[in-house]
Amino acid sequence: MELPSKLLEKTVSYFESLPGVGRRTALRYTLQLLKMQKEDALNFGASVIKLVEELGFCSICHNVSDGDICQICAHPKRDTETICVVEDLRDLLAIESTSQYYGVYHVLGGVISPLDGIGPKDLHFESLVSRLAEGTCKEVIFALPSTMEGDTTSFYMFKRLKDFNIKTTSLARGVAVGNELQYTDELTLGRSIQGRLPYDNAMRTF
Amino acid sequence: MELPSKLLEKTVSYFESLPGVGRRTALRYTLQLLKMQKEDALNFGASVIKLVEELGFCSICHNVSDGDICQICAHPKRDTETICVVEDLRDLLAIESTSQYYGVYHVLGGVISPLDGIGPKDLHFESLVSRLAEGTCKEVIFALPSTMEGDTTSFYMFKRLKDFNIKTTSLARGVAVGNELQYTDELTLGRSIQGRLPYDNAMRTF
Numbered sequence: 001m002e003l004p005s006k007l008l009e010k011t012v013s014y015f016e017s018l019p020g021v022g023r024r025t026a027l028r029y030t031l032q033l034l035k036m037q038k039e040d041a042l043n044f045g046a047s048v049i050k051l052v053e054e055l056g057f058c059s060i061c062h063n064v065s066d067g068d069i070c071q072i073c074a075h076p077k078r079d080t081e082t083i084c085v086v087e088d089l090r091d092l093l094a095i096e097s098t099s100q101y102y103g104v105y106h107v108l109g110g111v112i113s114p115l116d117g118i119g120p121k122d123l124h125f126e127s128l129v130s131r132l133a134e135g136t137c138k139e140v141i142f143a144l145p146s147t148m149e150g151d152t153t154s155f156y157m158f159k160r161l162k163d164f165n166i167k168t169t170s171l172a173r174g175v176a177v178g179n180e181l182q183y184t185d186e187l188t189l190g191r192s193i194q195g196r197l198p199y200d201n202a203m204r205t206f
Numbered sequence: 207m208e209l210p211s212k213l214l215e216k217t218v219s220y221f222e223s224l225p226g227v228g229r230r231t232a233l234r235y236t237l238q239l240l241k242m243q244k245e246d247a248l249n250f251g252a253s254v255i256k257l258v259e260e261l262g263f264c265s266i267c268h269n270v271s272d273g274d275i276c277q278i279c280a281h282p283k284r285d286t287e288t289i290c291v292v293e294d295l296r297d298l299l300a301i302e303s304t305s306q307y308y309g310v311y312h313v314l315g316g317v318i319s320p321l322d323g324i325g326p327k328d329l330h331f332e333s334l335v336s337r338l339a340e341g342t343c344k345e346v347i348f349a350l351p352s353t354m355e356g357d358t359t360s361f362y363m364f365k366r367l368k369d370f371n372i373k374t375t376s377l378a379r380g381v382a383v384g385n386e387l388q389y390t391d392e393l394t395l396g397r398s399i400q401g402r403l404p405y406d407n408a409m410r411t412f
Contacts, residue, residue, distance in 0.1 A: 001299055001303065003270075003299075004269060004270050004271055004272075004276055004277055004278075004295075005261060005262075005270045005271060005272050006272060007253075007256060007257050007260060007261050007272065008257065008261065008270055010253045010256075010257070011253045011254060011257045014246075014249070014250040014253055014254075017238075017242070017246070017250075018235045018238050019234060019235070019238055020231075020234075021235075024296075025226075027295075027296060027299075028225060028226075028296070029224045029225070029227075030257070031294060031295060031296065032223075032224050032225050033254060033257065033258060034257075034258070034261065036223070038258060040220075040223070041254065041258040042255055042258055042259070043220070044220040044223075044254055045251045045252065045253075045254030045255035045258070046251065046255065047213075047216045047217045047220055047251075048217060048220075048239060048247065048250055048251030048254065049248055049251035049252065050213060050216075051213050051214065051216070051217045051236070051239065051240075052239060052240070052244055052247040052248055052251070053248070054213060055211060055213050055214065055240065056211075063210060064209075064210050064211045064214055065210055065211060066210075066211050066212060066213065070210055071210055072210075088237060089210075089233075089237060090230075090233060090234070090237065093207055093209075093233075097207065
């Protein structure tokens with residue numbers, strides 16, 4: 001599909017570089033920009049530039065933050081003895097939305113993935129190690145995706161953090177709430193049997 | 207889902223204004239911008255601003271164009287006696303990709319839609335009328351979407367163009383090539399019977 005304008009072509013190709021966006025969708029987005037109020041479209045472009053140039057990160061946990069320290073790390077009622085390690089901001093927001101976690105976070109910024117050329121040095125590991133070396137933390141929760149890369153990263157951290165006298169836990173894997181057993185895949189069902197809990201303990205979460 | 211940064215919030219809300227993009231997808235796009243090479247992300251923003259400020263339109267057919275007149279209108283072998291009226295650039299590209307049309311176009315920039323407050327005056331009707339008044343055009347093809355709004359627009363144009371001694375045609379509605387009759391909806395099948403063609407005529411397109 002050859003476009004009749006180089007300017008258009010350029011913007012479409014930038015939209016195409018977003019995840020899950022093909023050429024048709026990119027063109028649809030670009031034409032929408034032209035249908036918008038001109039001022040809104042200009043502000044769109046300016047906001048992208050401003051975001052990339054000015055967005056800051058928390059110096060403690062690497063969460064996105066307008067100030068030097070993010071709202072969660074700065075919150076006086078948060079339990080700094082528990083650190084939950086997540087891949088990125090979206091996972092952090094997902095955990096926050098459960099209202100079940102009152103500790104602090106550490107945002108790795110990705111997971112180890114040799115195929116994509118991402119090793120431990122590309123992630124925020126060293127700052128996690130120095131946080132733990134301070135000695136206030138008593139438990140680290142690995143809340144990484146349940147994929148090959150996520151599991152590899154958890155295992156790497158587990159080995160790396162062995163020397164610290166700190167409890168390491170991982171999110172429970174099991175049957176999703178509301179799901180039928182017959183439609184749950186074997187791996188998940190298997191993990192849910194291995195990780196079974198005393199009944200009164202399991203009910204405590206309700 | 208409350209975001210921890212106002213800068214982030216702003217860009218996410220701009221992405222949300224694109225068609226079919228919800229809050230989660232908008233956040234995904236925004237985080238991708240932060241993962242990109244900084245230069246690429248800056249160029250993304252700059253290209254949006256440049257597009258909105260500098261993109262030009264053909265002074266004849268309102269197609270997107272880098273020059274005053276678009277490649278199609280300027281092409282010496284295009285048949286200027288036939289004008290195909292389309293809603294927007296995407297429909298024009300779709301027709302171009304068939305390689306079955308050698309005439310020129312007229313891009314309306316939308317369809318009449320009272321619910322969205324779009325009337326004939328918001329579209330490029332008047333320039334179509336003045337093109338026809340020049341007298342070179344012999345046929346106008348209505349290639350608008352097969353929706354309530356598209357049909358309304360075609361009917362409006364039909365009434366408006368009656369006084370000109372010009373043939374007006376509409377795209378054929380019928381069973382899509384490769385589709386089974388039993389899975390075609392009644393309306394489409396009904397239209398395909400009404401619009402049936404002599405067999406030798408129908409085969410000519412192959």
